[in-house]
Amino acid sequence: MIGIKVEKQKQLSDTITTIPCPKKITIPYSKNAKIKVKNKDFVKTGTILGYDKKQAIISSATGIITKISPKIEIETKEEKKVKIKHTNFIEALQNAGIYGLSGSFKPTYLKYQYDASTLIVNMMECEPYVMADYAVSINYIKEIREILVYLLENQSYNEVIIAYPNNQRKLKEVLTTTFKEDDGIRLISLPNLYPLGWEKMLVRATVHKDYQDKPIEVGCIVSNIQTIYAMYKAYFLNIPLYERVITVITKDYKQNVLVRNGMKVKEVLKYLKIPYENKKIILGGLMMGKLATPNTIISLKNNSIFCIEDETLKESYCIRCGKCTNTCPVKLQPVLIKEQFNMESLKRLHPEKCIECSICSYICPARIPLKNIVLAAKEKVRK
Numbered sequence: 001m002i003g004i005k006v007e008k009q010k011q012l013s014d015t016i017t018t019i020p021c022p023k024k025i026t027i028p029y030s031k032n033a034k035i036k037v038k039n040k041d042f043v044k045t046g047t048i049l050g051y052d053k054k055q056a057i058i059s060s061a062t063g064i065i066t067k068i069s070p071k072i073e074i075e076t077k078e079e080k081k082v083k084i085k086h087t088n089f090i091e092a093l094q095n096a097g098i099y100g101l102s103g104s105f106k107p108t109y110l111k112y113q114y115d116a117s118t119l120i121v122n123m124m125e126c127e128p129y130v131m132a133d134y135a136v137s138i139n140y141i142k143e144i145r146e147i148l149v150y151l152l153e154n155q156s157y158n159e160v161i162i163a164y165p166n167n168q169r170k171l172k173e174v175l176t177t178t179f180k181e182d183d184g185i186r187l188i189s190l191p192n193l194y195p196l197g198w199e200k201m202l203v204r205a206t207v208h209k210d211y212q213d214k215p216i217e218v219g220c221i222v223s224n225i226q227t228i229y230a231m232y233k234a235y236f237l238n239i240p241l242y243e244r245v246i247t248v249i250t251k252d253y254k255q256n257v258l259v260r261n262g263m264k265v266k267e268v269l270k271y272l273k274i275p276y277e278n279k280k281i282i283l284g285g286l287m288m289g290k291l292a293t294p295n296t297i298i299s300l301k302n303n304s305i306f307c308i309e310d311e312t313l314k315e316s317y318c319i320r321c322g323k324c325t326n327t328c329p330v331k332l333q334p335v336l337i338k339e340q341f342n343m344e345s346l347k348r349l350h351p352e353k354c355i356e357c358s359i360c361s362y363i364c365p366a367r368i369p370l371k372n373i374v375l376a377a378k379e380k381v382r383k
């Protein structure tokens with residue numbers, strides 16, 4: 001199985017701290033979205049602000065709209081919540097604004113429109129050090145079971161598979177006591193390797209099949225566990241998606257927090273009393289995340305905030321160890337991509353297949369920023 005073990009020691013916690021709603025919330029939306037609210041409108045938490053095609057854009061706070069473009073800004077007031085209406089499962093996903101919370105951040109209803117034979121529930125954390133999915137799995141296992149049983153009984157699936165990391169003892173206990181064999185829900189434990197939470201690797205590891213673009217080509221739908229829990233809330237409780245659990249990580253601290261869509265990074269760090277001046281902030285994971293500032297807006301696609309020392313390690317020469325090639329999950333040769341960057345032969349190395357996992361940069365003893373080089377090569381080949 002291709003992948004790397006990033007963490008030396010993992011101390012897991014399933015407690016979740018709720019970050020209070022700030023005075024201002026900023027909700028981004030795409031250019032194609034049709035916004036139906038206007039300036040000075042009063043909205044509640046859960047109000048539909050507009051639609052992006054058939055997918056609702058949900059207000060994550062109660063208050064007055066103070067700006068519409070390019071992002072919706074809400075000056076928050078005392079909380080009042082509104083529920084969604086739906087007549088069927090797909091409509092529940094659309095009206096609740098459910099997105100894939102593993103990082104793909106595509107409207108979830110799109111994949112649930114297909115008749116699949118296997119539903120794979122992804123409890124493998126997408127990024128090392130993050131424990132948000134773990135916390136949701138432990139805290140909401142009954143709700144997760146309810147929606148999975150509903151899906152198994154009412155949709156096309158022959159089987160539901162739950163894939164979870166084999167080093168998480170408490171999670172294993174919770175799963176084995178909640179799910180019995182005759183449920184039609186199969187538990188599969190997998191090595192805690194990165195990037196095993198990536199859809200393509202997960203499908204290969206669980207049903208031993210490969211696909212080109214989407215898991216449905218081999219009869220599968222894959223959903224992250226936080227998405228499954230959001231589906232439960234939408235379908236059974238009529239609660240839309242406007243918040244999620246993320247992990248905040250510093251050098252010696254890790255905490256799961258419930259954050260609303262549209263809060264600022266510094267609002268979370270301040271609440272947790274984490275000093276952030278002169279620190280490096282990464283939003284969305286150490287491997288695949290992006291550099292952020294204290295003022296960066298947290299969206300529902302972010303799974304974590306890293307607030308760490310800014311140690312820039314010096315790059316040196318390639319020692320031809322081959323580690324970057326041996327560990328790349330899509331079998332690319334980053335070292336050759338670097339060397340042949342300006343050559344016609346670059347195309348034959350297929351940098352466009354890179355999944356941006358960062359393993360090559362992480363593993364390289366010479367600290368060569370291989371991922372950035374492969375990304376630049378990807379762009380070059382596409383042009």
Ligand code: SF4
Pocket residue numbers: 327328329330331332334353354355356357358359360361370371374
């Ligand atoms: S970042 Fe791209 S090239 Fe590097 S290991 Fe991941 S998939 Fe391979």
Ligand code: SF4
Pocket residue numbers: 317318319320321322323324325334335363364365366367368370
């Ligand atoms: S991992 Fe780094 S040092 Fe090793 S072959 Fe690749 S580029 Fe060279």
